[in-house]
Amino acid sequence: KQWYQRRVRAMSNITLFGGDTNLRDGEVSRIPLMDSFDDVWEVMGRESSTRYTWDTSVNKNLQVKFKSKLRFDRLILRASPYLRPRSFTLVGKTPLVSCDMYPSDHWGILAHFDIS
Numbered sequence: 001k002q003w004y005q006r007r008v009r010a011m012s013n014i015t016l017f018g019g020d021t022n023l024r025d026g027e028v029s030r031i032p033l034m035d036s037f038d039d040v041w042e043v044m045g046r047e048s049s050t051r052y053t054w055d056t057s058v059n060k061n062l063q064v065k066f067k068s069k070l071r072f073d074r075l076i077l078r079a080s081p082y083l084r085p086r087s088f089t090l091v092g093k094t095p096l097v098s099c100d101m102y103p104s105d106h107w108g109i110l111a112h113f114d115i116s
Helices: 002-011 032-036
Strands: 016-020 073-077 083-091 108-115
Touching (some): 073 083, 073 108
8 A cells, every 4th residue: 555655646746848948958958947857858869860849941831041950849757767758759840732831830749658
């Protein structure tokens, strides 16, 4: 019974946040609270092919004159033995046939987790 209660308490502390943060890497490191969390992209090995979620050199939806590659979109996880990232990839990198535009000016994040 005590083991179960400890596990339920530990699982209630699992925190997963994801979205368009509009934070650059240097800005994230200046947020003190971030010391308690892991960036899922970093945990999964910092693959260069999944680094940039905003890439104006490829994605022309905004029709800007400059070229920029940034990682605005993030998945942030408070480390837990009960929730472990298994995969991390970017989606939405193929233009829609109907309009020859991407679904968004950002690539989407798709991650899978193991839950125990």
